[in-house]
Amino acid sequence: MEQPVFEGRPGKLPHWASNLEEHVDKKLLIILRDGRKLIGWLRTFDQFANLLVEHIVERHIIFEEKVFADIYLGTMLIRGENVCLFGEVDPERQDGLTEAPLADVLAKEAQNEAETGPFCALQDLVTKQI
Amino acid sequence: MLFFSFFRTLVDRNVQVTVELKNDLCITGTLQSADQFLNLKLANVSVNDPDRYPHLLSVKNCFIRGSVVRYVHLPAHEVDTESLQDSCRREAKQVGPNR
Numbered sequence: 001m002e003q004p005v006f007e008g009r010p011g012k013l014p015h016w017a018s019n020l021e022e023h024v025d026k027k028l029l030i031i032l033r034d035g036r037k038l039i040g041w042l043r044t045f046d047q048f049a050n051l052l053v054e055h056i057v058e059r060h061i062i063f064e065e066k067v068f069a070d071i072y073l074g075t076m077l078i079r080g081e082n083v084c085l086f087g088e089v090d091p092e093r094q095d096g097l098t099e100a101p102l103a104d105v106l107a108k109e110a111q112n113e114a115e116t117g118p119f120c121a122l123q124d125l126v127t128k129q130i
Numbered sequence: 131m132l133f134f135s136f137f138r139t140l141v142d143r144n145v146q147v148t149v150e151l152k153n154d155l156c157i158t159g160t161l162q163s164a165d166q167f168l169n170l171k172l173a174n175v176s177v178n179d180p181d182r183y184p185h186l187l188s189v190k191n192c193f194i195r196g197s198v199v200r201y202v203h204l205p206a207h208e209v210d211t212e213s214l215q216d217s218c219r220r221e222a223k224q225v226g227p228n229r
């Protein structure tokens with residue numbers, strides 16, 4: 001049976017684990033490895049950065065047109081290995097985006113993917129000289 | 131533990147770094163904390179390359195999972211290479227020649 005992670009330091013995280021306590025009950029923007037942007041309220045976490053998040057919306061952003069659309073996903077446990085980064089959403093910082101109809105945003109996103117997607121790998125070969 | 135200690139010294143000195151992730155995103159900010167997994171926390175994040183910026187427009191501070199980091203771009207003058215080399219030799223001695 002594995003040692004409990006936080007044994008010996010009741011109420012305190014081990015010194016080696018990033019303190020995510022300060023982010024609990026805060027609204028976070030979470031970016032996943034596949035590029036998805038989730039926004040929700042962090043409730044619990046563990047040493048693998050597995051996150052339990054409530055009231056998640058998946059935000060699709062078209063940066064060129066400064067519009068976004070949300071898909072409500074509810075409560076999820078996000079496996080830590082899929083997390084790239086997350087940050088607290090600062091309500092005072094305006095991101096200058098306006099909400100648009102979901103169908104339009106998804107269509108534009110699919111269009112962008114079609115334009116850049118298949119050629120990305122080739123471009124990488126040329127520019128990065130892999 | 132060497133780079134964990136190294137990052138902790140950078141945290142103490144409030145060094146500004148640019149973290150390049152494996153998905154090509156680049157984030158600049160002040161190192162706020164690091165842990166044993168080299169997860170990083172950056173304060174006052176900003177954009178340096180709009181194409182590689184993940185729309186963090188309303189985020190001031192962020193947590194970056196260590197496993198997704200490709201590079202941490204450091205200011206050269208903040209890195210004491212001699213001290214790092216000494217630490218490295220000491221750690222190697224502790225670990226022993228058989229490893």
